[in-house]
Amino acid sequence: MRRRPRWLVTPFVILQAIDLPVSNSWSSTHSLIQTTRTGTCTSSRRCVAIRAVAVDAEKENAAREADNAGPLSLSLEELADILGGKGRAKSCWDCYQLGVDPLWFFENDDPNQREPIPHTLSKALSLSVEPETRSQIRERITPRRQSQGMGRNALQKLRQVVAVSPQPSAQKDNSATAKETETETEPMDSMASIATVTQLHRSLDGTAKIVLQLTDGLQVESVVIPWPDRETSSLCISNQVGCAQACTFCSTGRMGELRSLTADEILVQMYWAAKVCRIFPGLYPIDACIFMGMGEAARNVQHVVRAASHLVDPQLFQLAPRRVTISTVAPSPKAFEELGKAPVVLAWSVHSSEDALRKKLVPTTKHQMVELRDSLIKVLLGRPRKLRQIMLELALIENVNDRPQDAEHLAEFCNAFYEKVPGVKLVVNLIPWNDIAATSGPAKHYRKPSNGRILAFQKILVGKDMLCYVRTTRGDDESAACGQLATKASSKPNNKTD
Numbered sequence: 458m459r460r461r462p463r464w465l466v467t468p469f470v471i472l473q474a475i476d477l478p479v480s481n482s483w484s485s486t487h488s489l490i491q492t493t494r495t496g497t498c499t500s501s502r503r504c505v506a507i508r509a510v511a512v513d514a515e516k517e518n519a520a521r522e523a524d525n526a527g528p529l530s531l532s533l534e535e536l537a538d539i540l541g542g543k544g545r546a547k548s549c550w551d552c553y554q555l556g557v558d559p560l561w562f563f564e565n566d567d568p569n570q571r572e573p574i575p576h577t578l579s580k581a582l583s584l585s586v587e588p589e590t591r592s593q594i595r596e597r598i599t600p601r602r603q604s605q606g607m608g609r610n611a612l613q614k615l616r617q618v619v620a621v622s623p624q625p626s627a628q629k630d631n632s633a634t635a636k637e638t639e640t641e642t643e644p645m646d647s648m649a650s651i652a653t654v655t656q657l658h659r660s661l662d663g664t665a666k667i668v669l670q671l672t673d674g675l676q677v678e679s680v681v682i683p684w685p686d687r688e689t690s691s692l693c694i695s696n697q698v699g700c701a702q703a704c705t706f707c708s709t710g711r712m713g714e715l716r717s718l719t720a721d722e723i724l725v726q727m728y729w730a731a732k733v734c735r736i737f738p739g740l741y742p743i744d745a746c747i748f749m750g751m752g753e754a755a756r757n758v759q760h761v762v763r764a765a766s767h768l769v770d771p772q773l774f775q776l777a778p779r780r781v782t783i784s785t786v787a788p789s790p791k792a793f794e795e796l797g798k799a800p801v802v803l804a805w806s807v808h809s810s811e812d813a814l815r816k817k818l819v820p821t822t823k824h825q826m827v828e829l830r831d832s833l834i835k836v837l838l839g840r841p842r843k844l845r846q847i848m849l850e851l852a853l854i855e856n857v858n859d860r861p862q863d864a865e866h867l868a869e870f871c872n873a874f875y876e877k878v879p880g881v882k883l884v885v886n887l888i889p890w891n892d893i894a895a896t897s898g899p900a901k902h903y904r905k906p907s908n909g910r911i912l913a914f915q916k917i918l919v920g921k922d923m924l925c926y927v928r929t930t931r932g933d934d935e936s937a938a939c940g941q942l943a944t945k946a947s948s949k950p951n952n953k954t955d
């Protein structure tokens with residue numbers, strides 16, 4: 458039996474786009490960038506001036522990004538600058554990693570005070586959940602920072618970053634009315650300034666679907682998949698509300714694209730999932746994260762790359778780079794290059810290697826499969842030899858793309874990876890299609906393939922010495938499985954982020 462391959466760490470290539478001043482026309486801006494990059498300028502003084510403009514523009518760009526960043530998407534250094542010290546920033550992140558609100562945790566020293574849990578979470582299960590006390594949470598923190606405090610000034614600055622006013626619980630008011638209000642009011646969590654949990658559904662297999670409401674009223678979903686054998690959980694997160702790719706087998710594709718999420722809105726899914734996993738029995742700490750929820754990552758590159766980088770930052774969410782995967786359907790050949798800037802594994806949602814069939818499954822496809830594949834090969838070749846890994850994903854639909862000739866075509870299509878990328882590790886993941894209860898469109902006629910057909914498909918690839926796995930379907934009874942995520946907008950979005 459084949460061993461499951463090791464996930465590989467992808468190098469983080471820092472290739473920030475140079476954002477030149479708006480006063481430059483496109484042509485002059487373009488030529489400035491070209492000149493700077495290629496070094497063909499004949500005037501050294503002009504080169505120096507150009508580099509100075511580029512450096513200033515980069516600084517401006519970084520400052521502008523930092524201005525727009527919320528608490529989760531700031532770098533540790535940026536947060537340290539605001540809070541007045543790296544120790545404070547690290548303490549803040551000790552809390553974020555655990556899904557604990559630092560504004561509550563550091564507001565006083567009472568070791569027996571219990572963590573406030575939003576009603577939606579505490580009511581989600583009929584089980585009564587006893588929140589942890591401050592001292593229980595403290596025990597989870599690195600010993601050398603357990604005694605670290607934040608100070609009133611730092612807490613005030615943190616409140617400004619998360620754009621929340623002082624928490625009611627921090628204000629002393631012993632009146633009967635105040636007590637009554639306290640018991641009725643939803644416990645506050647500063648991350649509610651980014652998104653709040655409105656629903657939590659548990660499937661029979663333990664999978665938990667979390668529905669988050671964003672500040673503009675739109676909803677987004679993420680899914681926690683527990684693995685009892687290794688006592689860890691994987692988190693599937695969304696990067697857009699809806700999706701423009703319109704894959705015919707996918708619920709999200711039927712919503713259309715409502716808007717992209719900011720890096721904070723992507724990362725807050727990790728925050729809430731960490732809280733959920735800490736509170737609820739049967740869920741374990743998250744050690745893997747996949748961008749395979751709602752949305753196409755290539756249509757939200759800047760925020761996806763920033764969020765993925767924070768997930769694997771050893772000072773922030775601290776996941777192993779090989780345990781974070783960005784999946785893309787690859788709307789254009791450039792998608793791989795852009796998403797490859799994140800230091801994580803890339804996955805390509807192929808669905809079919811044959812152009813005409815893929816166009817039926819992913820109607821927004823504009824590029825030939827060979828063109829997309831060659832672009833991916835180029836990106837893989839740019840990575841260190843030992844880090845050349847790619848996952849190919851196929852949602853298998855009975856008699857549509859699960860036929861023996863589909864497997865044969867895919868094997869042939871993959872040969873170029875083996876021939877052109879020395880040391881490549883290619884893994885094919887077969888995802889049995891999950892019913893999305895479509896009453897119209899092609900999905901109305903789609904069926905999940907039988908186990909026999911899936912195994913026959915796998916056997917053809919394995920017979921050609923390829924690594925191929927069948928993904929276990931999880932959470933399908935609560936519409937939390939692959940392709941089943943879709944939310945309803947409770948209001949129109951206020952703005953678009955890209």
Ligand code: SF4
Pocket residue numbers: 700701702703704707708709710711750751752753786940
């Ligand atoms: S499968 Fe992925 S890319 Fe296709 S519509 Fe669904 S979310 Fe979008």
